[in-house]
Amino acid sequence: MFASLPRLIRxxxxxxxxxxxxxxxxxxxxxxxxxxxxxxxxxxxxxxSQGLVAIAESWIGFNNLLFDLFTRIRWQVEGLDGLRPDGNYLVLCNHQSWVDIPVLQKVFNRRIPFLRFFLKQQLIWVPLLGPAWWALDFPFMKRYSRETLERHPELRGKDMEATRRACEKFRRMQVSVMNFAEGTRFTPAKHDAQASPYRHLLRPKAGGLAFVLDAMGDALHAILDVSIVYPEGPCSMKDLVAGRVHEVRVHVSERPIEASLRGDYEADPVFREHFQTWVNELWRAKDACIERMSGPVSETARGD
Known part of the structure; x- marks a missing residue:
């Protein structure tokens, strides 16, 4: 509706x-x-707590409305059939940009339980948003560098303890736990530095994913494997707000959580090898999915 306004006004x-x-x-x-x-x-x-989630979903819903009104994004979304607002999901997604988060919120808001992310401890100090994330039970993680751990070995395992506490809380509520298994945003430089065997993805971090699955136990009933593609290439939140993102493609695949995916990743080498094999197979399939989804932006999606 308002997407045709001059950019200086819009x-x-x-x-x-x-x-x-x-x-x-x-x-x-x-x-x-x-x-x-x-x-x-x-x-x-x-x-x-339920009221807080309702407020957060309203917040996201209004954001979605604004982007619908002020941008000309063409959405291609596959795989939403059968999702349950009363289910509990582990959501796995490739990570390219902070735009991934509003995209996930757009696709899943009120279709599945409210998405919660593991956030860096420093983000709690973001004005307004940090305390809001805390109020909504987002877990904050304090990561330590290798040098810090060498100087203070007593800090080893603290991040896993925080993850387990968060998962214990999540077991008592309806939740969708979001995990960017690559651990960081994709860039060509990071891809080359890792010598990643995947064309569109960084190497996945299997340990954290295995820990969440084990800590959540049978409270999770499925994995949502999400692949996001921006046909015009990497984009930023500034591009999104300015209306320079014209097409977003999303593929969602629901996968069962088999009993063989739960175990002690640190102490059981047989399970660790099995889980790494499973994650690598999942990532190869995701890489192939992203390759199929990639391509030039549709002519009908081009804007100003």
């Missing part, structure tokens, strides 16, 4: 509306979080 307007949306919903989150903190009854706190 971009500041959408930025203003996105900012207002953040402030309004974050203030609502803070207010309900304060209520939750003072309530002594578990049932009442649980109801507040």
């Amino acid at each position: 971009v500041p307007l959408v930025v203003l509306l996105l900012t207002v949306n953040v402030v309004v919903h974050v203030l609502l989150l803070f207010a309900l979080t304060l209520v939750k903190l003072v309530l002594p009854w578990r049932a009442a706190r649980s109801a507040c």
Whole structure:
């Protein structure tokens, strides 16, 4: 509707509306979080948690509406049939840009339980958003460099302890746990430095994925294997807001979580080898899927 406005008007307007949306919903989150903190009854706190998720889904829904109104993105999405808002999923996705997150939110909002990510500890200090993520039970992880661990070996395993605590909390709620198994955003330089055997992907980090599956146990009922392609090439949040992203392609494949995918990755070498083989096979299939999805942007999707 507003995508035809001149860019000098359209971009500041959408930025203003996105900012207002953040402030309004974050203030609502803070207010309900304060209520939750003072309530002594578990049932009442649980109801507040559900209310917090409803606010977050409204926040995402309004963001999606703004992008629909102010951009001309052509969406090609496959594989959403059969998804359950009452299910529990592990969502695995390739990672190219921060745009991946609003894309995932666009595709899955209210179709599956609210997506939660493992975030770096430093992000809790992001104004408004950091406390909002905390209120929504996003787990914050503190990663230590190899040099730090060599100087302070007592810190070894702290990140896994934090992951296990987060998973214990997730087992008591309806949740979709998001995992970028590559661990970082794809760039040609990183691809070359890793000597990655995949054309469109970095090497997956199997250990963290195995740990989440083991810690969550049977609380998860399926894996959603998600592949995202931007036919115009790498893009940024600035490109998204400015309307320079004209087409997004998403493929979703639901995969069962077999009993053989749960085990002690650190202590059991047989299981570790089996799990690494499974992840590598999954990544080869994902790489082939992305290759099939790739190609020039559709003529009908080209904008200004």
